[in-house]
Each structure stands twice: as C-alpha cells, then as structure tokens.
Amino acid sequence: xxxxxxxxxxxxxxxxxxxxxxxxxxxxxxxxxxxxxxxxxxxxxxxxxxxxxxxxxxxxxxxxxxxxxxxxxxxxxxxxxxxxxxxxxxxxxxxxxxxxxxxxxxxxxxxxxxxxxxxxxxxxxxxxxxxxxxxxxxxxxxxxxxxxxxxxxxxxxxxxxxxxxxxxxxxxxxxxxxxxxxxxxxxxxxxxxxxxxxxxxxxxxxxxxxxxxxxxxxxxxxxxxxxxxxxxxxxxxxxxxxxxxxxxxxxxxxxxxxxxxxxxxxxxxxxxxxxxxxxxxxxxxxxxxxxxxxxxxxxxxxxxxxxxxxxxxxxxxxxxxxxxxxxxxxxxxxxxxxxxxxxxxxxxxxxxxxxxxxxxxxxxxxxxxxxxxxxxxxxxxxxxxxxx
Amino acid sequence: xxxxxxxxxxxxxxxxxxxxxxxxxxxxxxxxxxxxxxxxxxxxxxxxxxxxxxxxxxxxxxxxxxxxxxxxxxxxxxxxxxxxxxxxxxxxxxxxxxxxxxxxxxxxxxxxxxxxxxxxxxxxxxxxxxxxxxxxxxxxxxxxxxxxxxxxxxxxxxxxxxxxxxxxxxxxxxxxxxxxxxxxxxxxxxxxxxxxxxxxxxxx
Numbered sequence: 001x002x003x004x005x006x007x008x009x010x011x012x013x014x015x016x017x018x019x020x021x022x023x024x025x026x027x028x029x030x031x032x033x034x035x036x037x038x039x040x041x042x043x044x045x046x047x048x049x050x051x052x053x054x055x056x057x058x059x060x061x062x063x064x065x066x067x068x069x070x071x072x073x074x075x076x077x078x079x080x081x082x083x084x085x086x087x088x089x090x091x092x093x094x095x096x097x098x099x100x101x102x103x104x105x106x107x108x109x110x111x112x113x114x115x116x117x118x119x120x121x122x123x124x125x126x127x128x129x130x131x132x133x134x135x136x137x138x139x140x141x142x143x144x145x146x147x148x149x150x151x152x153x154x155x156x157x158x159x160x161x162x163x164x165x166x167x168x169x170x171x172x173x174x175x176x177x178x179x180x181x182x183x184x185x186x187x188x189x190x191x192x193x194x195x196x197x198x199x200x201x202x203x204x205x206x207x208x209x210x211x212x213x214x215x216x217x218x219x220x221x222x223x224x225x226x227x228x229x230x231x232x233x234x235x236x237x238x239x240x241x242x243x244x245x246x247x248x249x250x251x252x253x254x255x256x257x258x259x260x261x262x263x264x265x266x267x268x269x270x271x272x273x274x275x276x277x278x279x280x281x282x283x284x285x286x287x288x289x290x291x292x293x294x295x296x297x298x299x300x301x302x303x304x305x306x307x308x309x310x311x312x313x314x315x316x317x318x319x320x321x322x323x324x325x326x327x328x329x330x331x332x333x334x335x336x337x338x339x340x341x342x343x344x345x346x347x348x349x350x351x352x353x354x355x356x357x358x359x360x361x362x363x364x365x366x367x368x369x370x371x372x373x374x375x376x377x378x379x380x381x382x383x384x385x386x387x388x
Numbered sequence: 389x390x391x392x393x394x395x396x397x398x399x400x401x402x403x404x405x406x407x408x409x410x411x412x413x414x415x416x417x418x419x420x421x422x423x424x425x426x427x428x429x430x431x432x433x434x435x436x437x438x439x440x441x442x443x444x445x446x447x448x449x450x451x452x453x454x455x456x457x458x459x460x461x462x463x464x465x466x467x468x469x470x471x472x473x474x475x476x477x478x479x480x481x482x483x484x485x486x487x488x489x490x491x492x493x494x495x496x497x498x499x500x501x502x503x504x505x506x507x508x509x510x511x512x513x514x515x516x517x518x519x520x521x522x523x524x525x526x527x528x529x530x531x532x533x534x535x536x537x538x539x540x541x542x543x544x545x546x547x548x549x550x551x552x553x554x555x556x557x558x559x560x561x562x563x564x565x566x567x568x569x570x571x572x573x574x575x576x577x578x579x580x581x582x583x584x585x586x587x588x589x590x591x592x
Contacts (some may be wrong), residue, residue, distance in 0.1 A: 142560050158573060162580065184564035 278339020
C-alpha cells in the first residue's frame with residue numbers, strides 16, 4: 001500500500017498530471033501513514049497529536065452516544081409499532097435509519113471540504129469528519145435526507161469556509177447546520193411528530209411529545225408527576241430510551257464520551273463544568289421563583305440536565321476549541337452563560353422548547369469579546385502590580 | 389469619463405450594494421418577493437435619476453453650507469411624487485412596500501450620488517450616473533427578490549414555479565429565506581461570488 005502511494009505520488013506533485021487533486025492524495029496519505037515530515041526551523045519538538053488525531057478522538061468519544069442513538073431510533077420505532085422486536089431487529093432498523101443520514105452528511109461535507117481544499121490549494125482538513133459525525137446526532141430521525149444535505153452544505157460553507165476554513169470559524173459548523181434546519185424547515189425539526197420514526201399504520205394515533213414539549217404545556221399536578229405519567233422518569237431520561245434527536249437522548253452515553261474527552265485533554269473541563277454549573281444555578285433560581293409545583297420553573301436541576309440537548313451540547317458542542325473562549329477565565333464565563341441562557345430560553349420562551357443550540361451559537365459569537373475583556377483586565381492588573 | 393462608462397460602471401463593477409455596500413436596509417426589507425423588489429428598484433432608479441438631474445441643474449446656485457438641506461428637499465420631493473404615484477396606480481404593491489418607499493429618502497445611495505457626483509457634474513453625465521446606480525441597485529434587488537420568492541415560497545411574481553409533484557415527493561419551501569437573515573446570507577454569497585470572479589478585494 002505504501003509503495004503504491006509512493007508510486008502514485010509524482011502524478012500529484014507539481015507538474016504532475018493530477019496536481020489539482022493533490023489535497024485529496026495528501027489526505028489519503030496522511031490518514032494511512034504518518035509522513036516523514038520535519039519542522040523546517042525553530043523548535044523541533046512536535047506533538048504526536050496533530051489535528052487528524054485530535055478530530056479522530058472527538059469522533060471516538062462521540063461514538064457511544066452515536067451507537068446508543070442507533071439503538072434508540074430502532075427501539076422507539078418498534079415501541080410505536082407495538083411490536084416485540086429482538087435486539088438485532090432493533091439495531092438493524094436503527095442502522096437503516098441513521099446510516100443514510102450519516103453518509104449524506106459525510107459525503108456532502110467531504111465534497112465541500114475537498115472542493116475548497118482544491119480551490120484554495122491547502123490540505124484537506126479533517127474537521128468535516130467531526131461535523132459530519134455530529135450532524136446526524138443532533139437531527140431527528142425523521143429528517144429528509146435532502147434537507148440533511150442542504151443543512152450540511154450550509155454549515156460547512158457559511159459556518160466554516162467563509163471564515164477561511166478549519167480553525168478560523170467563529171461558530172460551530174454542526175450547530176450552524178442545525179440552526180439552518182430549525183429556521184428553514186421548522187416542520188422537520190420541531191413539534192411532536194418528528195422525534196420518532198413511525199410505522200405508517202399508526203401515524204395518526206401515536207404522537208410522542210419530547211419531555212421538553214410536555215413541560216412547556218399547561219398541566220395539572222406537579223411537573224414531575226406529569227412527566228412520569230407520560231412515561232418519562234428521571235432514569236429513563238438519563239439512560240436515554242426516550243424520543244429525541246438521534247444522538248442526544250442518552251446522558252449516560254454522553255457521559256462516557258465526556259470522560260474520554262477529559263482524560264485525553266481534548267475538551268476543556270472548565271467549559272463543561274461551568275456549563276453545568278450555569279444550568280444548575282439558574283434552575284435553583286427558577287425553583288425559588290416558581291409560583292407552584294406545576295409550573296415549568298419547578299423542575300429540579302437534575303431533570304434539566306438530562307432533558308433535551310443540554311448534556312450533548314455541554315460535552316460536544318460548547319467545548320469545540322475553535323469557537324469557544326480561549327482564556328481560562330473566559331472559559332468559565334463562556335460556559336456558565338451557555339448554561340444560563342440555554343435554560344432561560346427553555347423555560348421562558350414557549351416558542352422554543354430547547355435553547356441549547358441557540359445558547360451555544362450566541363455565546364460562540366461573544367467568545368472573542370469575553371477573551372478580549374479577560375485579557376485587558378489581566379493587563380490592567382499586571383500594570384497595577386508593576387506600578388507599585 | 390464617457391457617458392457610457394458612467395452608465396455601465398455602477399451596474400456591476402462599482403455596484404452600489406455589493407461593492408459600496410449602501411442601501412442594505414431596503415435590500416433586505418422589501419425583497420421577500422419579486423414584484424415589490426422590481427417596483428422598489430424602479431422607484432429608486434427614478435428617484436436617483438431625477439434628483440441627480442435637478443441638483444446638477446441648480447448646482448451653481450446651491451450655497452455650500454446648506455447643500456445637504458437642499459439635496460434632502462429635492463430627494464423628499466421626488467420620494468413623495470413616487471409614493472403618490474404608487475398609491476394611485478399600484479395600490480397593493482404600495483401597501484406591501486409600506487414605509488420603505490418613504491424611507492428611500494434615507495437611502496444612502498441617493499444622497500451619496502448627489503454629494504459625490506451631481507454636485508460637480510453637468511446634467512447629462514448626472515442623468516446617466518443616476519440611471520446606472522439605479523440599475524445596479526435594482527439588479528441586486530431583483531436577483532435577491534427572485535431567489536427568495538422562488539426558494540422561499542416556490543413562486544415567481546405570484547405564479548407557482550416549483551411544480552406540485554415536487555412537493556408531493558417531500559420538497560419543502562425554505563423558511564429561512566422568508567426571514568431577513570436569509571436575504572443577508574444571499575447578499576453575502578452574491579458579494580462573495582462577485583469578488584471571486586472579479587478578484588477585486590478591498591485592501592487596508
């Protein structure tokens with residue numbers, strides 16, 4: 001294999017026949033082999049963790065949630081159909097639904113990335129692998145594939161390439177894709193009927209409101225009771241056998257990924273911690289303000305953390321090192337405000353049952369500003385000390 | 389500069405919207421459908437052209453200190469004329485455009501042309517300059533309005549373009565294009581497209 005690549009290489013280098021496609025070749029080569037490349041000058045210490053590995057680790061960390069998503073999609077399908085299915089049936093059904101979405105996102109994302117790499121004459125960046133892996137996890141299983149394709153294009157081109165590609169984007173491309181779906185095709189991504197794939201016969205009689213939709217409605221009795229009567233207990237929501245976007249239902253699987261991200265040091269623990277801290281703090285405040293036990297404010301904090309996309313956003317979306325704050329103090333502020341804003345939107349705006357996506361995008365926008373203020377206050381403090 | 393160059397240059401090469409980035413507000417606000425976009429484009433063209441002519445004619449007599457006031461008076465007169473015309477003959481479109489016809493008075497393109505061109509040039513060049521800038525503005529409005537109406541509601545000028553069978557197999561109109569941010573994205577893509585073709589960048 002290595003020899004074959006070496007033999008092909010001259011064709012792709014300068015003056016070769018396929019020079020235009022050098023980025024494609026380069027991608028294949030560096031994915032398969034580590035190149036014998038050295039730094040030209042300066043420090044000669046290189047981290048073995050290049051961007052390829054970095055992105056790859058994120059994908060591995062997201063895998064438990066992804067696999068659980070496949071299982072859950074199948075499980076919800078057979079639950080809606082009222083059929084007792086074997087584990088294999090469930091997984092096959094889930095694969096049958098999720099894989100096309102993933103492949104669509106991967107192919108479309110890859111095409112754009114290669115196109116821009118060829119036009120701009122840079123290496124193919126593997127960022128699209130992560131975005132394409134995350135996009136299927138944050139859409140409902142009923143999403144039409146052509147919408148996935150358009151949303152992925154939008155996320156990659158508008159969310160990333162217009163800013164200059166991987167590392168320059170100010171927003172998380174996967175979330176930009178989802179926001180695009182949310183505003184362009186609201187029927188495909190909100191409401192009660194999109195979160196479970198229905199067998200055609202029962203489509204009219206069976207609706208599955210997500211827990212978030214249930215708590216937004218008016219109801220009698222305490223919120224928790226309402227959730228339980230609809231079949232959502234805390235532990236079910238924690239494990240994730242509930243309808244929802246494909247990869248974000250299982251807080252358990254997301255935790256596994258979070259542990260991995262933290263051990264390898266890929267994601268910032270400061271951001272994760274402060275997102276949860278922000279969410280918990282604001283839900284305590286809501287608890288205090290809550291007029292009675294049936295109000296949406298009365299939901300205890302641990303329920304908030306397992307519902308909707310909160311955990312997923314905190315672990316995989318908010319920690320994106322490119323679009324988050326870069327300073328340590330800034331990370332605390334950034335994460336805390338994401339948690340706060342997400343629950344503010346969730347509890348105060350009846351039009352948007354879930355606020356995590358908008359909260360993260362909003363704070364992405366403010367991340368550079370936070371960094372700026374952190375740095376300038378740091379400078380001021382040091383100047384003061386120096387003046388003494 | 390020849391009159392022809394004055395006329396042609398602002399249409400693409402020095403387009404008031406995509407190159408000078410003026411008049412964005414109305415370009416976002418009225419372009420959700422093609423018809424108001426066309427009417428708006430024509431109105432602004434007429435207003436720029438006639439204001440240019442008038443200001444160019446009286447440019448020798450305008451005292452320098454109060455020239456902005458004089459220019460505004462001219463523009464306001466033109467805007468009122470156009471507004472009354474639309475109300476009289478195209479009432480439904482006028483209702484759709486609502487306040488934005490009146491707001492042409494604040495459109496930077498109009499005042500910009502008066503200040504930048506008509507004040508220092510003879511009548512004929514001013515006429516062509518106004519016409520060219522108006523066409524440049526109208527062109528962008530029509531492109532954006534057409535794309536927004538086509539992909540946002542599947543129609544052009546109110547006539548269904550995207551066939552019903554496409555909806556039956558699952559096609560859905562894009563709701564984002566009906567919102568103002570959708571127009572912003574289109575405008576940005578248009579600017580991107582133009583600059584990557586002309587290779588003209590602003591260096592600072």
